[in-house]
Amino acid sequence: MSCANAQSITERFLKEGRITVGIHNQPPYGYIDTDGELAGFGPEMVKAVLGPLGVKKVDFVIMDWGALIPSLVSRRIDAIATGMVITRERCKQVIFSNPNAMFGDAVLVRAGNPKNIHSFSDFAKNPSLRLGGVRNTSNVEDAIKAGIPTDRVLLFQTSQASIAALLAGRTDGDTQSVGTATRLVRDPNLKGKLELATPFVGLMENGKEVGLYDAIVFRPEDIRLRDVYNESLKKRKTEGAVKEVLIKNGFQASNVAPDDVTPKGLYDTCR
Amino acid sequence: MSFIDIMLGIYKGFGVTATVTLLGLLYAIPFALVAGVLQYYTTGFYRQCVTAMIEFWRSSSAIVLLYAFYYSLPAFGINLSAIAVGALVLGMNTGGYGSQSVRAALQALNRGQGEAGLALGLSRFDVLRLIELPQAIAAMIPTFINEGIQLIKGTSLVSLITLADMTFRAQQIAQLSYNPVGVYSGLLLSYLIICYPVTILGRRLEKSQQIKRKR
Numbered sequence A: 001m002s003c004a005n006a007q008s009i010t011e012r013f014l015k016e017g018r019i020t021v022g023i024h025n026q027p028p029y030g031y032i033d034t035d036g037e038l039a040g041f042g043p044e045m046v047k048a049v050l051g052p053l054g055v056k057k058v059d060f061v062i063m064d065w066g067a068l069i070p071s072l073v074s075r076r077i078d079a080i081a082t083g084m085v086i087t088r089e090r091c092k093q094v095i096f097s098n099p100n101a102m103f104g105d106a107v108l109v110r111a112g113n114p115k116n117i118h119s120f121s122d123f124a125k126n127p128s129l130r131l132g133g134v135r136n137t138s139n140v141e142d143a144i145k146a147g148i149p150t151d152r153v154l155l156f157q158t159s160q161a162s163i164a165a166l167l168a169g170r171t172d173g174d175t176q177s178v179g180t181a182t183r184l185v186r187d188p189n190l191k192g193k194l195e196l197a198t199p200f201v202g203l204m205e206n207g208k209e210v211g212l213y214d215a216i217v218f219r220p221e222d223i224r225l226r227d228v229y230n231e232s233l234k235k236r237k238t239e240g241a242v243k244e245v246l247i248k249n250g251f252q253a254s255n256v257a258p259d260d261v262t263p264k265g266l267y268d269t270c271r
Numbered sequence B: 001m002s003f004i005d006i007m008l009g010i011y012k013g014f015g016v017t018a019t020v021t022l023l024g025l026l027y028a029i030p031f032a033l034v035a036g037v038l039q040y041y042t043t044g045f046y047r048q049c050v051t052a053m054i055e056f057w058r059s060s061s062a063i064v065l066l067y068a069f070y071y072s073l074p075a076f077g078i079n080l081s082a083i084a085v086g087a088l089v090l091g092m093n094t095g096g097y098g099s100q101s102v103r104a105a106l107q108a109l110n111r112g113q114g115e116a117g118l119a120l121g122l123s124r125f126d127v128l129r130l131i132e133l134p135q136a137i138a139a140m141i142p143t144f145i146n147e148g149i150q151l152i153k154g155t156s157l158v159s160l161i162t163l164a165d166m167t168f169r170a171q172q173i174a175q176l177s178y179n180p181v182g183v184y185s186g187l188l189l190s191y192l193i194i195c196y197p198v199t200i201l202g203r204r205l206e207k208s209q210q211i212k213r214k215r
Helices: A009-016 A041-053 A065-073 A120-125 A138-145 A159-167 A178-186 A220-239 A241-248 B003-011 B014-041 B044-058 B062-076 B082-108 B111-119 B124-161 B166-176 B180-214
Strands: A018-023 A057-062 A101-103 A105-110 A131-134 A153-156 A173-177 A194-196 A212-214
Touching: A009 A018, A009 A220, A018 A041, A018 A065, A041 A057, A041 A220, A041 A241, A065 B062, A105 A138, A105 A159, A105 A178, A120 A138, A131 A138, A131 A159, A138 A153, A138 A173, A138 A212, A153 A159, A159 A173, A159 A178, A159 A194, A159 B166, A173 A178, A178 A194, A220 A241, B003 B166, B003 B180, B014 B044, B014 B082, B014 B124, B014 B166, B044 B082, B062 B082, B062 B124, B082 B124, B111 B124, B124 B166, B124 B180, B166 B180
Parallel strands: A018 A057, A131 A153, A131 A173
Antiparallel strands: A101 A212, A105 A173, A105 A194
């Protein structure tokens, strides 16, 4: 399919009920479980929301986190559903659905929280503390916006690598989204080695802690498909289907994003 | 997950690793032979063209080429599958190195060999075909096997363009539970198990060539 003769994917979706979705193999957002089956919050959201619209086939493609947006823009996939949150920067390249869920940033520390870390500003203030995280994630972006100098933010390719760095003492804390962090703390192989820094204060803007809004990502030209998704999402939220998917993946009912939050309302760069 | 489970999980990606390697060889061997011979054979402008072609593939980083071909070409309306991109880039990259072994092997031959052929009235092409190449190919085998092994190991890069090869499977297993030591030693062993037999095969080929030459 070349750009010249590409039919709009909205048309194809409505006619054939077929869509290709990118995920990045990170529990609980989108991953292959021990039985080799696709699981996670993102894929289940796509199925729950697009299913009632007559979707017959969703092809999921697993890729590197950093490859998701390039793949979407270069038409290798039609949407991203793997816990990607709305940010000002991402809105310059792609469009977002209305948010499915709202999460916060979390920081993992070694057992017992030896450096007594409770906020991003603890890192910003203390020049001996180093923070780890996964490259290109909004968690890391928030940490930098909160004032941590970039030379003390170590970026890794996967959450596994950044956790290994934390355990090895290369970093003093590791920022992940709440979902990933909770899951890592419960991992039997990490029991007793890690804990969540609690209470934790993330990035503050105008006296309020900034929330991370997870949404499905589309190409700018597929605005109609996005609108179709939004309509169905609203209905599924009222029905309680969204809450169900969240709870099944280890989140809480309070993580369902409110109806009145829209990408446009969050950042002026969003459409 | 026991170590055996990890190894079995990793070998689920063996098919992709083997496919990319074999398709890669289909690019690498012809490219190495043709480009190496042409670089030896031609002069002036044509030689510069051949050299430019070799240098493009040999002097660029394989991972950068993979990203460029996989993510940039669709913007120009060219959509190659991940397998096609992986085999093309890794194969041509290896072929670029291989071409230099071909050229070096040809240059290492005593000049008298070619001159004797010409004196017998053979054409330049026949000299290459009947005298120079048979001796050069025997001399190249060790470096060719070396590059073949490099290609097998290099396929781990295709995990970055969405192909579920052995490295990709290992990373998938790594996400399920924190066990970097188990997963990465499993992966290390998995590549060793594939590459070592190739080394042995290479030694045998070398020996059989030596015996032939002694006769």
